[in-house]
Amino acid sequence: MNKQDHEARLNLIKSRLKIRYAKEKAFRAAGVTAILTALSMLAILFITIVGSGYSAFQQTFVRLDIHFDQEVIDPERSGDPEVFSQADFAGLVKKSLRKKFPDVRKRRQKRDLYSLVSSGASFQLRDMVMNNPGIIGSTKTVWMPADDDIDMYVKGHIKAGEKGGGRIKDYKLAWIKELSAGGAIEKRFNRTLFTSGDSREPELAGIWGAAVGSFYTMFVTLVLSFPLGVATAIYLEEFAPKNIWTDILEVNINNLAAVPSIVFGLLGLAVFLNFFGLPRSAPIVGGLVLTFMTLPTIIIASRASLLAVPPSIREGALGVGASKMQAVMHHVLPLALPGMLTGTIIGMARALGETAPLLMIGMVAFIVDIPAGIFDKATVLPVQIYLWADSPERAFMERTSAAIMILLAFLLIMNAAAVILRKRFERRW
Amino acid sequence: MVRSRDDIVRTIGKPLLADDERVKISCRNVNVYYGEKRAIREVSVDIAEQEVTAFIGPSGCGKSTFLRCINRMNDTIKSCRVEGEITLDREDIYDRNVDPVLLRARIGMVFQKPNPFPKSIFENVAYGPRIHGLARNKSELDEIVITSLEKAGLFSEVKDQLDHPGTGLSGGQQQRLCIARAISVQPEVILMDEPCSALDPIATAKIEELIDELRRNFTIIIVTHSMQQAARVSQRTAFFHLGNLVEVDDTNTIFVNPEHKLTQDYITGRYG
Structure with a gap:
């Protein structure tokens, strides 16, 4: 093969070489694009989930002074845990709320007042008494989980007092403001989420x-x-x-x-x-x-x-x-x-x-x-x-x-x- | 050059030994089939005790296949079928009563590619004696391992690293480890399937020396591609071609004065 042929052959290979490298580049670009697409989808997924879920790790609590009334819990002074467990602890919570907001008179408003605190609060009080009967007769400051509507409002997920009547009425909003002004509303780590089973009440439901x-x-x-x-x-x-x-x-x-x-x-x-x-x-x-x-x-x-x-x-x-x-x-x-x-x-x-x-x-x-x-x-x-x-x-x-x-x-x-x-x-x- | 398989009818040279006492393994009319294909045809040969017999021949001539019949390694290949008679100490190894596991304790094998277990050097050698229950206690096992490594010429090189992985050794050392593993169960026969084909010349020389040493205690059959190696280590040589055993004789005779034209051509390097 003479020198000219040789050079022509080399040029041919060189021109092909460009196409070969271009193909390789395109393939790599496609790969990177695929990975980036997958990663961005994953990022979107995580951001959505974390964005809407992170607040669930906190729960709003309401502070109330509960008087563990001997007459309500154990009127006959039997000291029997069986009797404690039958007691009307929800009544204690209601009583405490009425004491805090004495102006509330109407039946319907009273019901709204009671619904500030989760219905699980009575179980919390019962457990306190069962574990330590000595507290009967005394008054204790207790942090209790707020109802889910209150929780949602405090976390900013639902708005109050909007037209069309949001879930939270104006007077209820006033109570919440009064409570939080007195430092009686606080967001805390939601232990319930990790320690409880399922519940119809979101604030009591756990995984x-x-x-x-x-x-x-x-x-x-x-x-x-x-x-x-x-x-x-x-x-x-x-x-x-x-x-x-x-x-x-x-x-x-x-x-x-x-x-x-x-x-x-x-x-x-x-x-x-x-x-x-x-x-x-x-x-x-x-x-x-x-x-x-x-x-x-x-x-x-x-x-x-x-x-x-x-x-x-x-x-x-x-x-x-x-x-x-x-x-x-x-x-x-x-x-x-x-x-x-x-x-x-x-x-x-x-x-x-x-x-x-x-x-x-x-x-x-x-x-x-x-x-x-x-x-x-x-x-x-x-x-x-x-x-x-x-x-x-x-x-x-x-x-x-x-x-x-x-x-x-x-x-x-x-x-x-x-x-x-x-x-x-x-x-x- | 002979092109047709049927040109060779009978093995020439001295396939059968005159002295019955020296016969360790004898094969009579052995045929091996892979499915329909016949890979070995009508091979009859005697293997002498405490001697090195080399199987040589071009690639695909069936020498490895034949070797693997002797310890029934071909049993593991589903399509493989062996006909004819192979005896070890006059006992048919394909007899129904012969247990292939026991047979392989008597006939050890070293493979083409060093294949130590991915375990420590000690465990590699101790494995055989352990599964056969040859050692009654730890010190006996230690002794078997050390002796085997010494016999394989490896002990001095690895004595401080017996707990290191066997796979970390060099190729030649790995192959000697495999030889130590084979002799640890004290077989009577050792089959070597191209043991040096993956090794460099220095490692090869060491293995060849070792084979010469081992001849004193074991009967050895070695398959090799290298005619020089066959000439160096073996006492008898068998030449295979296309599944036929063409010629068997003393190594000297085969290399100096082969009878068959095919043997002559192969030895002089005209094909292979």
Whole structure:
């Protein structure tokens, strides 16, 4: 080839080179755009949720001087807790409010006055007396949760005195102003949100019942799906013969991973509730249903990570006379474990966020008590979010967002755990 | 040059040993199939005790396949089928009563790519004795590990780092670790499948020296691509071609005075 030809060839390559680099640049730009779009969506999501939910971590409290009247609580001086618990504590609150605002005479205005304080205040007073009967007869200053309307007004979510009659009437507004001028209204950290079960009253409603329900449900799911999934994967990958039956099985497992989750709920309803007669709304049934849903994910991830273990490790073990089982258990499984754990945690995270199948088995019920075990009636975090989102009270709106934040925090912790576990167990070979 | 497989009917040279006492492994009319495809045809050969036998031949000639029949490693390949008779100490290893796990404790194997377990050096060597229950207590196990490492010529290099991962060693050290692992269960035969193909010349020289040492206690079969290596380490050499065993003889004879045209061409480097 002469020199001219050579140069022409180089020029040709050079001109092509420009196009090649331009293509690469365009591809990179597309990638960056995609990531930025995803990130901005995520940012919007977080900003909306945090923006509307952060105020739920505070709750407005009203300070009242409560006279623990002996005549009301225990007129016969029996000292019996049974008698205390029957007492009219709501009456004490009302009395204290009447004392604070003696001018209120009209029946309807009185009712509005009483509604300044949450109906849960009487339980708070009862608990105080039950824990310390010595306070009977004395007068104490007590901070009590304000009614949700007051809370919303103090937080600025609803306006008062607007035309069309807002939820807060003018005279009520005057009371609030008087109270806050006297330092008797204060926003404090909302402990109730983290320690209580559900309630019809937003200021008394908490996420703890649902969190415990989620914990029990996840516990059942993990205990069942991890060993079952890993064992299935090991059998199918290492021991099962490759024939038409295992092929059919594989197709079905892959299909199962794509089945809409509500179908699993219907299955749980038909099998566990109607056939086996397990309790409705219980974490055991929720866990079983979510196990069905999680199993395919775990099996597929586990099989993939078993497949990724180099065959030379198996041969090495067999070569020194290990049985098939020993080769798998001693050498292949430890290497595949990080991948299996990652798959499991991803499956669990999906199960934690699952609502639809649980609706079918009754975990959507309104449950106030904190569940004490896997057979108790319970609900779970996403269902709680669904229930609150469905409630008309304005105060439930911010609590819905707060519950979403808590759920997201749980998911974040689980995914971080997946990363840490994987790094921890990862080994070179 | 012979192009058709059917040109070779019978192995020439001295495939069968005259002295029955020296025979450790004997193979008669062995055929290996992968599905429908026949990878090894009608191989009959004797392997002598405490000697190094080298299998040589061009890529894809079936020498590795044949080697893996001897400790039934091919059992793990589903489509693979072995016909014919292979005996170890006159006992058929494909007999129904023979347990492949027990067989592999008697016939160890070293692989082409060093494949230490992702565990400590100690654990790598201790694994075999442990699963077979060869050591009654910790000190016995320690002794087995140290002796095995010494025999594999690795102990002096790793004695201060027995708890370090075996995968952190150099390629040559890893391969010697695999040899230590193989001899830790005190097999009678060691199969080596191109043990030096992933190693540099210095590491290779060390392994070759080691093989010469090990010959005193073990029967060794080595598959190799390198004819020089076969010439250096082996006493007998078998030449495979397209699934046929063409010629077997003393290594000297094979390299100096091969009978078959194919052997001659391969040895002189005319193809391979």
